[in-house]
Amino acid sequence: MSDRRQFLKQMAGVGALIATSQLPAFAEDNPEVFPKRGRFERLSLSYGVVNIGLKEPFSLLHISDTHLTAAYPHENETKQLLHTKRTQTFGGRQEEALLDALAWAKEHVEFIVHTGDFIDWQSEANFDLVEKYFGKSFVGCVGNHEYSPDMGYSVPKIEHTEAFKDLTRGRVQGHYPFDVRFTSQVVHGVNFITLDDVYGYVTEEQVALFGQEVAKGLPIVLCMHVPFFTDNMWRAQIRFWKGKGPLDSGEFPPVTGDFLAQKEDPVTRDFIDYLKREPLLKCILAGHLHITVEDQFSPTCREYVVAGGFLFHGREVMFI
Ligand SMILES: [Fe+2]
DSSP states (O other): OOHHHHHHHHHTTOOSOOOGGGOOOOGGGOTTTOTTTTSSTTOEEEEEEEOOOOSSOEEEEEEOOOOBOOOOTTSOHHHHHHHHHHHHHHTTOHHHHHHHHHHHHHHHOSEEEEESOSBSSOOHHHHHHHHHHOOTTEEEEOOGGGGOSSTTSSSSOOOSSHHHHHHHHHHHHTTOSSOSSEEEEEETTEEEEEEOOTTSOOOHHHHHHHHHHHTTOOOEEEEESSOOOOHHHHHHHHHHHHOSHHHHTOSOOOOOHHHHHHHHOHHHHHHHHHHTTOTTEEEEEEOSSSSOEEEEOSSSOEEEEOOOGGGTEEEEEEEO
16 A cells, blocks of 8 residues: 555544644655656747748747736835735736746846846836846837836826826836837847837827848847737627627627727838738737737737736747
């Protein structure tokens, strides 16, 4: 009889208290059987492959929406309230999840891309975590939450405008090691362009900068917080956030919010139309939706959205 069965037999008819010192070694705790117990087992990874025809294939980990909710004891009452409430919202394991992802990435891939909402709102403690974790091999962009001083708990009210971002843009920029409006980083002959589209739209300035990058003639991977919605992505995120109704009706769910901005803002609409015809665009990486979903964006470009980092999600994307 195994130790375990013997133990359970002995326990039959015994009261509720079990001395832990008498517990036998269960197989799942045995380091000889599971030497990697506790390593990466909480991570939920999906995969994508981008075919470019590279001489030097490489791989990265795409994570997003970590939503850190830290506040130091000396920070004001609103920050303490947000810390309590929003830690409940995101489960309190956001930093653990990030550490799991980073440890996995260190062993398996060359780069990490984080597509925004690294922090849930602005606090000294959250910004210190930004500086702690964003290193040179960490490509990134900001999300709508980076521009959120107090999640709407204080004035001014959140508005989806450049003027609203301007209120704290300097503060945000001061803590992130990349230009929060637009960056380009070429690795292994692939141009990773990151841009701020946190309210769904892009600006004329960003479109012009993108044009300069296209002139380099390199394959492009666009990294941003809010995806450029396809109809399928819109359906999926409505299903996740709003439940059953929109699916049952059989009709296409009403277009609102960021998708509406992408259809109505002329600069963004024209940019998206152009991107669908740009053969150098090979891949879009985005977050914000908190679900893992992917769709074909254009004949040359697949768009990957990764679910919340706070839920231990990530995607390895191979570029071959
Ligand atoms: Fe977001």
